[in-house]
Amino acid sequence: MGKLFDAMLPQHEAFIRQQHIFFVGSAPLSEEGHVSISPKGHDSLRILSASRVAYLDLTGSGNETSAHLEENGRITVMFCAFDGAPNILRLYGTGKVVLPDSPEWDTLYPLFTPLPGARQIMDIEVHMVQTSCGYSIPFMSYEGERDTLQRWAVQQGDDGLIEYRKEKNMKSIDGMPTTLSVLYK
Template sequence: MGKLFTAIEPDHEEFINMQKMFFVGSAPLDAEGHVNLSPKGYDVFRIISPTEVAYLDLTGSGNETSAHLDENGRITIMFIALEGQPMVLRLYGKGQVILPGTTRWEELIGKFDPIPGARQIIYAELHAVKTSCGFSVPFFQYEGERDTLKKWAVVKGEQGLVNYHREKNSTSMDGIVTPIGRTLGEPEGVID
């Protein structure tokens, strides 16, 4: 039932644009390291071209995807139909982390609505798009976005977010330094 494509087709783009959430998967090179799978909400995903996508990454309690992409670039992004016709759509690619203050950030940030707590853009060049049935994915009804993260980021303020990034987003749980970590310096309390 699965079909493999080399790029996002118009019906894939329509499907992606209807979804209210997506999932991002990444892993370190070390086979003993932790595989990461992160859910993403808000209107942060953009299709740049049939083989390029990006999403505005918001501050979170970890920064695993950033560490993994910086180390090896491997990324999978998955969308699932929680209403309507069943389908699972996966985007496979080579990703990179784009930090504020860079030329690439300035080129891409205008594609996104401003959201408090934005820490980086995750950009990916795709080498495969795969669809599968999604017959076992249950129906869920969308009720709206949570505003907790946005409120939290506003209360933290700019310097509070920088401090949080230094403390919580500078290394992965496997000790891989993230691009944010290199920019901000060694996080406090990290043990070699």
């Protein structure tokens, strides 16, 4: 089961800051609904306190996490050591979606390096932290960030991104509305 903590300790925060990728898991309440696991890169996660993190979510082909947070708030963020000592760290919590037109955006967005295609911020209250061995995780070397999404977002421009989100990001693959459906009525 690993070790459980009520909040992030300083060594957990240090480990998180060293990672180049993290994974986000969420799911609808429906048994027929699909569990979503999404990799996130770039310098897009911020530790706000020992029990709160946020990440800048970029435009993508889906928006599952937003729909799941709208329905039930449940979210897990996982980090793996691909170099150095083996370790897996999970943050279990409840999250909410912060949109660009909200007062929270004005507080949170300045904490991030601006990235083309930013569509929302996931604000997560962490209620449990788990560490486990990670003995089976392979070593992998970090070569750098891909710039494909950023180049694509710049090519789309603001109007193109809005149209793309209206077409691809308003509902989950299970047909659940995402938070963007409020923004783009």
